[in-house]
Amino acid sequence: MRIDIVSLFPEFVEQCAAFGVTGRARERGLLSLHGWNPRDHAGGNYRKVDDRTFGGGPGMVMLVEPLRLCLAAMRAADPLRPHLVYLSPQGRRLDQARVRELAALPRLALLCGRYEGVDERLLQAEVDEEISIGDYVLSGGELGAAVIVDTVARLQEGALNDAASAAEDSFEDGLLDCPHYSHPVEHLYGTVPEVLRSGNHAAIARWRRQQALARTWLRRPDLLEGRELSRADRKLLDEWLREQDDPQAGPQGERPVR
Structure with missing residues (x-):
């Protein structure tokens, strides 16, 4: 299984996935993890990836164009079409039944928001599904992405030393x-x-x-x-x-x- 992480801090998820069952699944070639940073696709001297929200109010919103270019590069990196999930409090609550479905996909991409979130136009155009890991607010989607990586990794055949333990x-x-x-x-x-x-x-x-x-x-x-x-x-x-x-x-x- 291939998992792509689109985040301003992809190394955060990478570090979380380096240990235990997830680390073992990667060592055994059952799971590959690839990080993508929208800032690498931002223009200007400051590589700006966020701006003020229309309508006023506090907080910043992640811009469409750096994310669009980042997602295009991510999609082009492998011929398999990724199922793109946006980690969001507005998404479907993650449960074990959905984890099993995600674990069966050949390629999964996880989009991690920051600040007040992502421009709605990008979500409407690019995202296949929104998922929440609980009714609370985090500073960003990286922790949620790490949770999903861990849950699907342990369901890959051969990841657990005793396959019966997952059942x-x-x-x-x-x-x-x-x-x-x-x-x-x-x-x-x-x-x-x-x-x-x-x-x-x-x-x-x-x-x-x-x-x-x-x-x-x-x-x-x-x-x-x-x-x-x-x-x-x-x-x-x-x-x-x-x-x-x-x-x-x-x-x-x-x-x-x-």
Whole structure:
């Protein structure tokens, strides 16, 4: 997969993508990252890339022409057509389903705004999609671009040492992940649940599924709204809820908010 970063600070995303799973994906040739700076395509002695907004008000707006020329150079660098995403608070909220779709693209381009944003005319003419990583405002789109690079990199085949780990991540099936434990078994902070030490793989799978359902119900009930649970999942969740109301029925977890 090829990802192009169009930014006044492309090195920021480059540095973020140099470590961990993303760095390993690049080392293995599964992902290539290319930075493009609009300032390289700006004219004049000062290479100006922004100006005051029409209509008055605070802040500056990124100019059309340096971005247009930069995008033209970016597109010409590879025959594959890039899917151009603008990182914007007005965009669609990024979720794991969209990440999977983006990860399947052969070429992705990420446009990072600064100041008050990008001239609307360029967005209308050039951008395929706007994406937001959350309902808050950042100083620029670079952090959002780094997030997208990381999320799609780990889904490239061969990026993870164990491919099954991605399938078990939070949100992959619409639920949060279950709790995880490691050595030692006994610690000042508690004991590893017995079921995880039992060697009974069916019981372990059942416990993990129940914990995922319970955590989602407690922490992100919005993920369950409108979702039709299977009969097995409904049974697991009902069983867990009964345990919370009856201390004798099983181990206590977090109390649900009624």
